[in-house]
Amino acid sequence: MQLPNTRVGFRSVIRNLCKAIEAFQTRMSEPTTTSDDYETFLRLFTRDQFRILSYIRSIVVQPHAVDDVYQETCLELWRSFSTFQRDGEFVAWALGVTRNQILKHWRTRDRDRLVFSDALLHEITATALEMGGEMSDRQEAMNECVKKLAIRQRELIHLFYGKKQSAAIIAEHWNRSVHAIYKALKVMRRTLFECVESKLGNETA
Structure with a gap:
């Protein structure tokens, strides 16, 4: 595809x-x-x-x-x-x-x-x-972390959060199980969380 x-x-x-x-x-x-x-x-x-x-x-x-x-x-x-x-x-x-x-x-x-x-x-x-300054810093860190994701992961962000497609629809289009899509989302969210926290931690260190 x-x-x-x-x-x-x-x-x-x-x-x-x-x-x-x-x-x-x-x-x-x-x-x-x-x-x-x-x-x-x-x-x-x-x-x-x-x-x-x-x-x-x-x-x-x-x-x-x-x-x-x-x-x-x-x-x-x-x-x-x-x-x-x-x-x-x-x-x-x-x-x-x-x-x-x-x-x-x-x-x-x-x-x-x-x-x-x-x-x-x-x-x-x-x-x-x-919290304005913190939110701004977090958003900037998030943008940088998203750019580091694999193409497939960014596409998942686009479909699930941007186009608001369900996991079932994405699974059908990608020929994957719904469980696999949810697992991919979980891994991606954790990756982004750790990346953002790392960036914010380095800035305050």
Whole structure:
């Protein structure tokens, strides 16, 4: 079987994490919108998108709900960007907007809600801000470690995490057992974990 370009495949994984950008790009027709505003927003958002997504995942449990909240948050960040003080810290402002979107999601879909007090939400937000540097370092280390994987392993990342194909579908395409696919995923995750921890450990040594 001919494998697709893995560089393109890995980029598609990243694109899936910020797919909501395409949604709010179509809503930029307001007269007050300027290209400078959009470029500034996109630069700041691209820099901090993983922290925003990680913050949502730390609070929202259901995967489909994470996707919904993330997309709505992306839209609201753009809609509210005119209120952002340009000399302020974007990620702090963005996490505040994200928190409000999570609360809004809970109000409209109460069945998905877990009990989080306002104090706990504030604490989680503060922790997310404090961990910003660590998360950025971890993401950079992860990117470097992924590049070291074998082509087949990177293709597995592309299919399982990027295209969200099930282990059964991948097993069928690769003529492997489902158990073998899960084992390969387990080995790959452990390899990445050890690589990332090693890189972060060397940086702090």
